[in-house]
Amino acid sequence: xxxxxxxxxxxxxxxxxxxVQAHIEGGEPVGSKxxxxxxxxxxxxxxxxxxxxxxxxxxxxxxxxxxxxRVPSEQGYRFYVDSLVEHYVMTxxxxxxxxxxxxxxxxxxxxxxxxxSNLAANLTNYTAIAIKPRASLVTVSKFETIYLEPDHYILxxxxxxxxxxxxxxxxxxxxxxxxxxxxxxxxxMLMINLSADQITLPHMMKLEALLGxxxxxxxxxxxxxxxxxxxxxxxxxxxxxxxxxxxxxxxxDMGQLQALLGTLENKEEFxxxxxxxxxxxxxxxxxxxxxxxVMNNSALVFKPIIKDGKTLGAIGVLGPxxxxxxxxxxxxxxxxxxxxxxxxxxNQITGGVSNGQDAKEGG
Amino acid sequence: xxxxxxxxxxxxxxxxxxxVQAHIEGGEPVGSKxxxxxxxxxxxxxxxxxxxxxxxxxxxxxxxxxxxxRVPSEQGYRFYVDSLVEHYVMTxxxxxxxxxxxxxxxxxxxxxxxxxSNLAANLTNYTAIAIKPRASLVTVSKFETIYLEPDHYILxxxxxxxxxxxxxxxxxxxxxxxxxxxxxxxxxMLMINLSADQITLPHMMKLEALLGxxxxxxxxxxxxxxxxxxxxxxxxxxxxxxxxxxxxxxxxDMGQLQALLGTLENKEEFxxxxxxxxxxxxxxxxxxxxxxxVMNNSALVFKPIIKDGKTLGAIGVLGPxxxxxxxxxxxxxxxxxxxxxxxxxxNQITGGVSNGQDAKEGG
DNA sequence: TTTAGCACTCTTTACTGCAGAGTGCTAACT
DNA sequence: AGTTAGCACTCTGCAGTAAAGAGTGCTAAA
Numbered sequence: 001x002x003x004x005x006x007x008x009x010x011x012x013x014x015x016x017x018x019x020v021q022a023h024i025e026g027g028e029p030v031g032s033k034x035x036x037x038x039x040x041x042x043x044x045x046x047x048x049x050x051x052x053x054x055x056x057x058x059x060x061x062x063x064x065x066x067x068x069x070r071v072p073s074e075q076g077y078r079f080y081v082d083s084l085v086e087h088y089v090m091t092x093x094x095x096x097x098x099x100x101x102x103x104x105x106x107x108x109x110x111x112x113x114x115x116x117s118n119l120a121a122n123l124t125n126y127t128a129i130a131i132k133p134r135a136s137l138v139t140v141s142k143f144e145t146i147y148l149e150p151d152h153y154i155l156x157x158x159x160x161x162x163x164x165x166x167x168x169x170x171x172x173x174x175x176x177x178x179x180x181x182x183x184x185x186x187x188x189m190l191m192i193n194l195s196a197d198q199i200t201l202p203h204m205m206k207l208e209a210l211l212g213x214x215x216x217x218x219x220x221x222x223x224x225x226x227x228x229x230x231x232x233x234x235x236x237x238x239x240x241x242x243x244x245x246x247x248x249x250x251x252x253d254m255g256q257l258q259a260l261l262g263t264l265e266n267k268e269e270f271x272x273x274x275x276x277x278x279x280x281x282x283x284x285x286x287x288x289x290x291x292x293x294v295m296n297n298s299a300l301v302f303k304p305i306i307k308d309g310k311t312l313g314a315i316g317v318l319g320p321x322x323x324x325x326x327x328x329x330x331x332x333x334x335x336x337x338x339x340x341x342x343x344x345x346x347n348q349i350t351g352g353v354s355n356g357q358d359a360k361e362g363g
Numbered sequence: 364x365x366x367x368x369x370x371x372x373x374x375x376x377x378x379x380x381x382x383v384q385a386h387i388e389g390g391e392p393v394g395s396k397x398x399x400x401x402x403x404x405x406x407x408x409x410x411x412x413x414x415x416x417x418x419x420x421x422x423x424x425x426x427x428x429x430x431x432x433r434v435p436s437e438q439g440y441r442f443y444v445d446s447l448v449e450h451y452v453m454t455x456x457x458x459x460x461x462x463x464x465x466x467x468x469x470x471x472x473x474x475x476x477x478x479x480s481n482l483a484a485n486l487t488n489y490t491a492i493a494i495k496p497r498a499s500l501v502t503v504s505k506f507e508t509i510y511l512e513p514d515h516y517i518l519x520x521x522x523x524x525x526x527x528x529x530x531x532x533x534x535x536x537x538x539x540x541x542x543x544x545x546x547x548x549x550x551x552m553l554m555i556n557l558s559a560d561q562i563t564l565p566h567m568m569k570l571e572a573l574l575g576x577x578x579x580x581x582x583x584x585x586x587x588x589x590x591x592x593x594x595x596x597x598x599x600x601x602x603x604x605x606x607x608x609x610x611x612x613x614x615x616d617m618g619q620l621q622a623l624l625g626t627l628e629n630k631e632e633f634x635x636x637x638x639x640x641x642x643x644x645x646x647x648x649x650x651x652x653x654x655x656x657v658m659n660n661s662a663l664v665f666k667p668i669i670k671d672g673k674t675l676g677a678i679g680v681l682g683p684x685x686x687x688x689x690x691x692x693x694x695x696x697x698x699x700x701x702x703x704x705x706x707x708x709x710n711q712i713t714g715g716v717s718n719g720q721d722a723k724e725g726g
Numbered sequence: 727t728t729t730a731g732c733a734c735t736c737t738t739t740a741c742t743g744c745a746g747a748g749t750g751c752t753a754a755c756t
Numbered sequence: 757a758g759t760t761a762g763c764a765c766t767c768t769g770c771a772g773t774a775a776a777g778a779g780t781g782c783t784a785a786a
Contacts (some may be wrong), residue, residue, distance in 0.1 A: 031748050044760050049749065067748050067767045108531070146507050146521060154527060156519055158509060164517060166527035168471070242605075243624035246617050254609050261606035394779050407729050412780065430736045430779050729786075738777080747768085755760070 007058075013084060014039060015051050016060055020072045020080045024322045027249055029069030074287045074321070077299070081284050081325050088330030094123055098338050108163070112342060113305070113313045114238050116335050121241025123331045126319035129264075131302070133274050133311055134235040135161060139195050140228065143187040150174035155224050159232045160193070161312070167224045171217065179214045183221070186210045196229045235274075237267035250297050250320045259294040264318075274304065274314050282329060287321050299323045303332040305339050315339075370421075374404065376447060378414050379423055383435045383443040387685045390612055392432030437650045437684070440662070444647050444688050451693030457486055461701050471526070475705060476668070476676045477601050479698050484604025486694045489682035492627075494665070496637050496674055497598040498524060502558050503591065506550040513537035518584065520591045523556070524675070528594050530587045534580060542577045546584070549573045559592045600630035613660050613683045622657040627681075637667065637677050645692060650684050662686045666695040668702050678702075 008016070018039045022030040032048040035041075041048070052070055055061045060076040063069075072080065090098075098119055102112065110132060117130035139160045146154040146166075151174055156166045190207055191199070204222055208215040242264070251257045263269055269292045277283040285300045292300075301323070302316030315335060317328045371379070381402045385393040395411040398404070404411065415433050418424045423439040426432075435443065453461075461482055465475065473495060480493035502523045509517040509529075514537055519529045553570055554562070567585055571578040605627070614620045626632055632655045640646040648663045655663075664686070665679030678698060680691045 029748090033748075043758095045748095046750095046760055046762090047758085050759085053750080063749085065767060066750095067765080069748065142509060142511065144507060144509050144519070146505060146519070148505065148521070154521060156507070156509070156527065156529075158511070158517060162531065164509075164519065164529035166519075166529075168525065240628065242628065243621045246621040246624065252617055254615055258606045258609040261609065265603065265605065392779090396779075408779095409729055409731090409781095410727085413728085416781080426780085428736060430734080432779065727786100729784100731783090731785105733780105733782090735780080736778090738775105740773100740775085742773080743771090745768105745770085747766105749764105749766080751764090752762090753760100754762100756758090 008079075011041065011043075012051055012055060014041065015048060016055055016072070016076060017080065017084045019052075019061065019070055020076060020084070020322075023072055024324050027320075027322060029064055029071050031069035034069070072322070074289070077286045077321060077325075078289075081286070085326050085329065088326040090330055090334045094331075095334060097123070098334060102335075102338050102342060109305075109312055110163075110236070112339055113315060114240070116315050116339055117238065118240045120315055120317055120331055120335060121244060124317055124319075124324070124328050125241075125244055125247075126317050126323060126328065127242055127245050128240045129270065129302075129316045129318060130236075130238045130240070131270060131274050131314040131316060132236040133304075133313065134233055134271055136233060137195060138229070138232045139193045140225070140232075141192060143184050143191065145180040145184040147175075147177040147180050150176075153180055155221065155228070157225070157228045157232075161232075161310075163232065165228050165231050167228060169217075169220055169224055171220070173216055175214060175217065179217075183211065183214065183217060187221070187225075191225060196226060196233075199225070235267060235271040237264075237270045239264055245319070248320045250322075256294075256297060260298065263292060263294045270316075273300070274302065274311070277302075278304065278311055280304070282332060284325065284329075297321055299325075301325070301328050301332060303336050305336060307340070371442075374406075375414055375418055377402065377404065378411060379418055379435070379439060380443065380447045382415075382424065382433055383439060383447070383685075386435055387687050390683075390685060392427055392434050394432035397432070435685070437652070440649045440684060440688075441652075444649070448689050448692065451689040453486075453693055453697045457694075458697060460486070461697060465698075465701050465705060472668075472675055473526075473599070475702055476678060477603070479702055480601065480678050481603045483678055483680055483694055483698060484607060487680050487682075487687070487691050488604075488607055488610075489680045489686060489691065490605055490608050491603045492633065492665075492679045492681060493599075493601045493603070494633055494637050494677040494679060495599040496667075496676065497596055497634055499596060500558060501592070501595045502556045503588070503595075504555060506547050506554065508543040508547040510538075510540040510543050513539075516543055518587050518591070520588070520595075522595045524595075524673075526595065528591050530591060532580075532583055532587055534583070536579055538577060538580065542580075546574065546577065546580060550584070550588075554588060559589060559596075562588070598630060598634040600627075600633045602627050608682070611683045613685075619657075619660065623661065626655060626657045633679075636663070637665065637674070640665075641667065641674055643667070645695060647688065647692075660684055662688075664688070664691045664695060666699050668699060670703070 015035060018035050019030050022034060022038070032045040032052060035048050036045045052061060056063065056070065060073055060079060061070040062073045064071060101119060102115055113130040113132060117128040120128035140157040141160045142158040144156040146156060148154065151171045152168070153171070153175065154166050154168055156164060158164050186207060190203060190210070194203070199222070204218060207222070208218045211218055245251050245257070245260075251260070273285070273290060273292065282301065282303045285295075287296050287299065290300055297320060298318060299321045300316055300318050302314050304311045304314040306312065315332065317323070317332065319328075378398060381398050382393050385397060385401070395408040395415060398411050399408045415424060419426065419433065423436060423442060424433040425436045427434060464482060465478055476493035476495060480491040483491035503520040504523045505521040507519040507521075509519060511517065514534045516532055516534070516538065517529050518532055519527060521527050549570060553566060553573070557566070562585070567581060570585070571581045574581055608614050608620070614623070636648070636653060636655065645664065645666045648658075650659050650662065653663055660683060661681060662684045663679055663681050665677050667674045667677040669675070678695065680686070680695065682691075
């Protein structure tokens, strides 16, 4: 006993692993007999029972009631994910699927993320989420105006992360295309690389001054810029494959499910989660580990998409605590590799560095 | 008997209405005794039973099993909605809530729709959806380019409906800001007001010719324009308050629920619905009326947002068949009035005509 | 045409008993 | 000391039954 540095004998590990895997597959408590039949250990069911009792004392297993089999505890899953899970390697077929679908939809990051989360849902058969984190440091790196009618133009802003947002603006007095060109010139001089709270009264004064005859545009433009910055800052959470949750009996209990759905609509908690685990490569949050109250019965695995040290987004998989971690981890690895490649090859703001497939679990 | 032109005596109507309303509230079959106690008809429960038996023969009611109360049939709801429902008038409080929240989030149509559907979900306590219909006739009315780096620029397109989309483009050979200005000029001459299938080889030839030294840009630009048009065409469906469905016992049956969730992810069916009922003011689809297979137990009420004869979007409410139609209809009326006002007052592409609060049910 | 009364049907709930699954413990074995 | 066989015990799940309740349809009388 105690022959291993983490305190579990090889046999205990094997039993724990078998229990976790069996429970992942079937969703029901697993008993000593099952282990005996499916795992060729050279011992009897009684021995296994003894081991299981010890594993329970150590906190890795729990018993729903006195005479049911054992179910992995949160700690049990944790240990499984950290030390026992074998890396699932995607089949050629799956890799091909990712390549085909993702490349077909090549586009802006938002789209790629959503597409990737669709794929994740399909491949893992759990619910997946695409997360675009809040970016509190985002600024506008370039302005442009588009003249439409004498009293109507569009203000376009390109953010430091490359996304493009626009706002329609209506003017009281007519403006000329030349005035608008002047406006964008002034904006590109004055208002570049400022975050919302760096825009101060002096900026506005200067803006009005530089606009000369068109000073009447200033107020609306400033408001529009504020709005644009707010939109750029804003995180987004998009959910795919929600219906897949329902096939797992743990979600047949309404109430629980309703709460979870409610949480999913409230993107805030997920955005917080992502920014909190920013440093990690892959994060695996099991049950109550993830401060999102509702998730006691669930697990969330997510992987940020990092580019040049900046977290551009994340894709995650949400499912019951007894999630097929091997498969989910493998899928997210594969997907993120592909996304990184895609971002590298062209459609994003900077070319270069590809942060590849280096796998490591987060704590 | 048969004193009314639609074939139902006043008393039958009253009974039918009472049954529908009671069922809407409680969700359970309602019996003759309940009617007797809550509706002061000058008759006994036996008479009511006779009337109910007749209403059942006429197809307005059905009996879940031999000795339960009656439940309105699809036809019963239909009749209720068409002739019996009283218009719900929003409370001052509700109107104020709409005004406050909607005006605070003034912005592009997409945002307004989503915000309105959030409100609809809150006010009605059902699930709401915001629908931006496919627009197969959409074209680009203005192009603009934004220079970022020698090998990297952005193509911006303003659609005929006023929405703005953009695409990052990477070039093999370096381009100058002047070249890009030329490019947008040429695009604004050549490629304006064309739908995807109107872009032909001659266009591309001419584009290359006019670009002169920068002809190498043409291929990528054409592809980008195709992509932009596709994105502009694309409909969107956004769901709010999904969790609210679960409080109604009709959705406690998994499977049914799972199918419905699946359908909600597949926006196609909803987009089809909207375009099919384009002419209507308010559409009320009860159960199987709405060709969406899954919805046998549900009802969908939606109202298009129309501006200058064009359907810009729609907001809808989805709930159990026994939905509080009065409240839902009233809420959608109120919301759409406010949206119309908002669109009128500034942020959208054309000013003018406000299609107000004129209410009428669709058939 | 309406009503009172009653028999009938069907669902819901509670309770019972039984079979099955799985454990924990003890005593014997290596 | 670790392992095993055996057995008693506990808890769940299911089937069957009985009783209560709700609501109807029908009949006969007003």
